[in-house]
Amino acid sequence: MGSASKQSAAARRARIEQLRQEEKRRERRNKVIAFTAAGVVLAGMVGGGIWIVTDANSKDDAKKAQAAASASAQAAARQAAAKTDIPGVRTWKNLTFNHVTKKVAYPMTPPVGGDHNPQWLDCEGKVYDKPVPNENAVHSLEHGAVWVTYNGKATPADIKTLSSKVSTTPYSFMSPYPDEKGTVTLSAWGTQLTVDSAKDPRVNQFFLKYVQGPQTREPGASCSDVGVMP
Known part of the structure; x- marks a missing residue:
């Protein structure tokens, strides 16, 4: 057990x-x-x-x-x-460039150079919906900007195309210019082109050649807003 x-x-x-x-x-x-x-x-x-x-x-x-x-x-x-030479482009030489605070009687419309206001316009792809002062715009041209203007002959499609181009291009600005003869005018310092439509291929050629182009009197100068209100 x-x-x-x-x-x-x-x-x-x-x-x-x-x-x-x-x-x-x-x-x-x-x-x-x-x-x-x-x-x-x-x-x-x-x-x-x-x-x-x-x-x-x-x-x-x-x-x-x-x-x-x-x-x-x-x-x-x-x-x-x-x-490349762009057909239809006009040029002016020996333009003055003094700073003045008075109105200037320019020999061309829109103006492409001459005496101008000490303050420039905002031209960093700025689209204005009303006319801007000539004297301030010319100062922006001196800095190498391209100024796009148009009158009542421009179609809504023209304005839309040009606005899109300008708003994406530094050193350019755009405004209505009722007194100009051409439908659309492109201006740089001492240089100008008039076209009948925004579709004209010379528009892009003008931008390529003259935005901060060889005509620029003050390369690298600012194009940002300095408080000028048209």
């Missing part, structure tokens, strides 16, 4: 030890699985992060390359335009 009891106790201890070993093995397997899963997730996160960073860098590089290509094409177009 005592012997049987001892054998039963030994069997229980053996069974308990077996269960403990099995539990340890399960714990080890669970840890391995957990570490493996964590490794997979981490690898995915790292890989995804690298992909996101790489993709973002690729997009940035593409944008920079596109901007550089656009700037290069624009520079090439400007260089080509500078060497």
